[in-house]
Amino acid sequence: MPQRPHTDTDEDPVESAAVLGTDLELGYGDTTVVDCADIVVPAGEVTALVGPNGSGKSTLLKGFSAELAPDAGTVLLDGTAVHDRSPKQLASELGLLAQENDAPGGLTVGDLVTHGRYPHRGFLDALNDADHAAIDRAIDLAGVEHLRDTALSELSGGQKQLAFVAMALAQDTDVLLLDEPTTYLDLHHQLRVMEVVRTLNEDRDVTVCVVLHDLQQAARFADYLVALDDGTVYDWGPPEDVVTEDLLADVFGVDAAVSYDDEPRIVPRRALD
Amino acid sequence: MSRQSRTRTGLRPSFDGALAGIAVASTAAVVLGALVQVRYGGYQMPLETVWRALFDRAVWTNPDVLATILLGDGHAELLGVYHDTAVLSDATAVVWTQRLPRVVVAVFVGANLAVAGAIFQAITRNELASPYILGVSSGAGFAVVITIVFSLGTSLLPVAAALGGTGAFLLVYAVAWRGGTTPVRLVLAGVVVGTVFNSLQTGVFYFIDSNGAMRTAVSWLAGTLTGVGWTDVELIVVPTLLVVPVALTAARHLDVLLLGERRARALGMRVETIRFGLSVLAILATAAAVSVAGLVGFVGLVVPHAVRTVVGSDYRRLLVGCLFAGPALVVVADVIARLGLGGVQVPVGVVTGLVGGPYFLLLLRRTESFNEF
Numbered sequence: 001m002p003q004r005p006h007t008d009t010d011e012d013p014v015e016s017a018a019v020l021g022t023d024l025e026l027g028y029g030d031t032t033v034v035d036c037a038d039i040v041v042p043a044g045e046v047t048a049l050v051g052p053n054g055s056g057k058s059t060l061l062k063g064f065s066a067e068l069a070p071d072a073g074t075v076l077l078d079g080t081a082v083h084d085r086s087p088k089q090l091a092s093e094l095g096l097l098a099q100e101n102d103a104p105g106g107l108t109v110g111d112l113v114t115h116g117r118y119p120h121r122g123f124l125d126a127l128n129d130a131d132h133a134a135i136d137r138a139i140d141l142a143g144v145e146h147l148r149d150t151a152l153s154e155l156s157g158g159q160k161q162l163a164f165v166a167m168a169l170a171q172d173t174d175v176l177l178l179d180e181p182t183t184y185l186d187l188h189h190q191l192r193v194m195e196v197v198r199t200l201n202e203d204r205d206v207t208v209c210v211v212l213h214d215l216q217q218a219a220r221f222a223d224y225l226v227a228l229d230d231g232t233v234y235d236w237g238p239p240e241d242v243v244t245e246d247l248l249a250d251v252f253g254v255d256a257a258v259s260y261d262d263e264p265r266i267v268p269r270r271a272l273d
Numbered sequence: 274m275s276r277q278s279r280t281r282t283g284l285r286p287s288f289d290g291a292l293a294g295i296a297v298a299s300t301a302a303v304v305l306g307a308l309v310q311v312r313y314g315g316y317q318m319p320l321e322t323v324w325r326a327l328f329d330r331a332v333w334t335n336p337d338v339l340a341t342i343l344l345g346d347g348h349a350e351l352l353g354v355y356h357d358t359a360v361l362s363d364a365t366a367v368v369w370t371q372r373l374p375r376v377v378v379a380v381f382v383g384a385n386l387a388v389a390g391a392i393f394q395a396i397t398r399n400e401l402a403s404p405y406i407l408g409v410s411s412g413a414g415f416a417v418v419i420t421i422v423f424s425l426g427t428s429l430l431p432v433a434a435a436l437g438g439t440g441a442f443l444l445v446y447a448v449a450w451r452g453g454t455t456p457v458r459l460v461l462a463g464v465v466v467g468t469v470f471n472s473l474q475t476g477v478f479y480f481i482d483s484n485g486a487m488r489t490a491v492s493w494l495a496g497t498l499t500g501v502g503w504t505d506v507e508l509i510v511v512p513t514l515l516v517v518p519v520a521l522t523a524a525r526h527l528d529v530l531l532l533g534e535r536r537a538r539a540l541g542m543r544v545e546t547i548r549f550g551l552s553v554l555a556i557l558a559t560a561a562a563v564s565v566a567g568l569v570g571f572v573g574l575v576v577p578h579a580v581r582t583v584v585g586s587d588y589r590r591l592l593v594g595c596l597f598a599g600p601a602l603v604v605v606a607d608v609i610a611r612l613g614l615g616g617v618q619v620p621v622g623v624v625t626g627l628v629g630g631p632y633f634l635l636l637l638r639r640t641e642s643f644n645e646f
Binding site: 065067086087088089090091092095096097098100102103104105106107111112115116118119121123124151171 | 536
């Protein structure tokens with residue numbers, strides 16, 4: 001099992017890491033969920049965390065966002081530990097779109113996105129021009145302009161998710177973490193969300209780390225994949241290297257056919273015992 | 274397009290039909306309630322006399338008289354502005370020293386309870402939370418009954434109520450704290466502390482020996498404005514002047530807190546600090562109201578809830594709406610409490626309870642789903 005990142009990339013992955021976890025142990029109480037030597041989210045790329053339920057994807061994300069203090073090891077963001085930053089400082093550098101998306105139904109999309117500016121405002125500050133610009137840009141990028149004055153309670157699940165994505169975009173961070181942003185969405189909105197993420201990465205050079213349930217989607221949209229198995233890194237690298245029939249058998253317990261002609265294609269056949 | 278919508282967002286808070294409607298209707302209710310309250314009672318007077326008393330030149334053109342009425346004889350003398358109020362006509366004296374302060378106290382009690390309720394509803398993320406949810410009522414009630422049992426003097430009651438309420442709140446926080454709190458832990462701790470204090474209070478009740486003391490205790494626990502004067506206004510004005518501006522400034526933080534704890538944290542909020550700070554603010558407002566009026570129920574629960582259904586869950590609008598609707602409810606309820614039963618005055622808390630119950634019945638009948646929050 002390769003614990004170290006592959007070395008077949010152009011640059012040293014540790015050098016170009018936006019987020020770097022070293023000798024990381026994360027858990028709740030006495031239970032350790034994640035225990036991995038090195039984990040790298042390369043700057044300027046889209047990295048997908050994949051793995052079966054309970055493999056520690058969300059926990060790892062909580063460690064990255066300083067929501068969970070590591071039992072051992074460190075998480076570095078741009079070279080300094082995430083835990084050394086004040087909450088506002090961290091939130092202006094690293095955005096997190098969590099899975100739970102309940103919010104007051106009476107809130108409009110515009111109001112919600114405005115809250116994305118929270119880390120950039122002082123206790124008494126009103127919105128300034130930079131805030132308005134960031135809000136407009138986020139709403140535009142997420143494609144929810146037409147919903148700006150609509151209450152969240154009147155949105156479909158997919159529209160709501162795009163509104164929350166817009167809020168995270170308004171935060172205007174260099175790194176964005178997303179925890180299963182496409183789960184429970186219809187196909188159209190799954191693709192919309194992933195396209196927004198892709199555009200954000202390409203146009204604004206934002207480093208993205210996204211937990212995805214759908215392996216094929218991860219293989220299509222991400223530059224790098226981190227496959228987690230029972231809290232450790234099973235494999236790391238470009239999708240073609242990581243998503244293999246062995247991975248599906250070893251980590252996911254699935255017998256599947258994997259092919260890369262023009263698109264990654266995963267055809268699961270049966271569950272392995 | 275984006276510029277257009279930006280202007281729209283910028284303009285919306287200043288022009289809000291629903292909020293303006295609440296403000297106008299509430300102000301009208303307060304003014305009408307005040308007129309009824311000032312006119313009727315043991316000393317009846319025609320509306321014309323009321324008018325003349327309210328705008329009595331003997332009061333308005335003489336700052337010393339006004340100061341003596343508002344500050345009380347003692348304080349006025351201390352400040353060297355004392356003027357004998359015996360020069361005033363009977364009508365003016367009744368209106369200015371007895372009936373008007375009661376209306377003013379009602380306004381402040383309503384505003385404080387409504388704002389405190391709105392804040393606690395955000396902190397506990399529960400739209401049915403009241404200002405008393407974190408043990409304040411039982412702590413204050415216990416302290417009040419103790420004060421009465423040991424005959425420590427009725428002048429100490431406001432202080433005892435404020436201290437008891439604050440003490441219980443701090444105890445709730447200590448019980449709920451385990452490396453941090455959550456809304457559910459806070460509410461549960463509130464139940465724990467509330468239950469214990471309520472039992473103690475009921476137990477201590479049996480040590481009250483005189484009927485008069487019993488009546489005082491009961492009306493305090495139910496919440497009453499009988500006998501309040503300008504000294505009570507002084508007591509509640511100071512915390513209000515602190516609470517209202519701070520709450521309006523903190524509205525944005527309440528909005529973010531409502532998005533959920535994880536999200537608030539991801540946006541860079543120090544959730545525990547902000548939550549505790551806001552709780553203290555709401556406790557200050559509650560204690561101010563409780564210290565002058567006792568435990569007036571339902572206001573802090575019904576008013577924010579009703580205002581939210583009209584203006585939505587944006588906290589700046591909600592708090593402004595509460596500042597108008599809270600006073601309206603308490604002033605009108607107090608008119609009913611004082612004059613509704615002819616000769617007998619009931620505690621205003623009894624009336625607010627009678628209004629609050631049916632409001633939720635109506636809500637239960639008319640609402641399909643409860644997802645406003």
